[in-house]
Amino acid sequence: MGVYAVTGTASGMGAATAARLAAAGHTVIGVDLKDAPIIADIGTAGGRAHAAREILAASGGALDGAAAIAGVGPSLKSSADLVSINYFGQVALLDALRPALAEGGAGRAVVIGSNSASTVPLVDTSLVDLCLAGDEAGARERADEGQAAMPPEILDYAPSIGAYASAKLALAHWARRTAVTPEWARQGVTLNVIAPGAVLTPLMTGSTGGAADQDPDEFPTPMPLGRFGQADDIAFWVEQFLKPEAGFATGAVLYVDGGTDAAMRPDAQPTAWVL
Template sequence: MGIHVVTGSASGMGAASASVLREAGHTVIGVDLHDADITADLGTAEGRRAAVQGILDASGGQVDGVAAVAGVGPAMKDAAAVASINYFGPVALLEGLRPALARSSAGRAVVIGSNSSTTVPMIDDALVGLLLAGDEDAAREHARAAQAAVPAEVGQAAPSISAYASSKFALARWVRRTAVTPPWAREGVLLNVIAPGAVLTPLMLGSTGVGEEPDPDAFPTPMPLGVFGRPEDIAYWVHQFLRPEARFTTGATLFVDGGTDAAMRPDAQPTAFTL
């Protein structure tokens, strides 16, 4: 059995993932703002450094798996904070823990993205560029400025929708670029993305402004299965990606969204390679 790290472990998909991993016999180091083994704010550079050091101390310097689940939704009022938490938080944590993962015989990492990266038509290319360039100050400044341009009818319900979708888009692209580089791939550290859709978590319910399960047929995006996801649906795939047997998949994005992305973009994948 291994040592696994789960960020966002206090609730939602993070709590479900931690529970599944513990039930499988693993030691889980939970990271969150509260009610966790390590309390840290991944929205700040200081919090990220503290989280990495705390994990290294608790694990003895070797980690078998990391599930970067922590994140915030489009209902957050500060788009700059969305960029910091959703992109720079998991990237810094994974970069800081890569050597510890490489010390494992089967280091695995999985990041929670979102199908919003492909189904929300508000990707901010400039913000994505700043995120991927690692310029947090400029990204935060741009996110706040761009937030003012969001239409009022959209901004009332989801003030940070563009920053949210863009941060998840950039995160998935970072994973795809990073997973195949020698420090990860040739060290046997596999890195993948899970892109959930509408999953009934406190974050999702808060973002939709309802306190109870909404009607899937009245949801803004298609719900082909006619049901919402549960945190356990995501936790199942977190566990699968972190298994030692998952040895030949890296740089992939798995949509766990009840078919929403496929319904909205049926011909988007596969994309033909052209010379």
């Protein structure tokens, strides 16, 4: 049996993932703001360092896998805080855990992205670039500027939606760039992204005014399967990427969104390599 670190275990996809791994007999080291073995705020440098120290201590410095699931939604009032949590918190924690994942030569890492990265037309490429450059102060400032420029009707509904989509796009790009570096790939550590769509978790219902009561066919984006996702729909794929048998998959972005991205951008993937 393996040892897995999972963030966001207090609810939603993190709780569902922890439950699946525990049911399979694995040891789960959970991290969240509350109701978890390790209490930490990955939106701050101190919280990230504390989480990493506690995970490494609990695991003895060797991990079979890590799932970075903790995050906040576009209803968060501070776009700057959202970027710190959803991008910098995820990246810093996975970077800190990489040596423990490499210890056994076959570590698995998964991070939760979002189909908002490709289906929300509010991505700020300058914010994406600041994230990828590791400039947290600059990214926070840019996120606040972008939020201030949003129309009032968007601010009332989802004040941080632009920063949310931008941070999730940056996270996907970071993972693809990072997964193929020698420090990860040649150490046997895989890194993949799952991009959920409309999944009924506290994060989503808090961001959409109670999506559980909505008709999927009246949702703002298409729902080809005619239903919203459940937390376990995502946890299933997190578990698959964490398995030892998943060793030849790295740098992938898997959409688990009921077909939303495919319906909106049917020809966007794959794209041809043009010389």
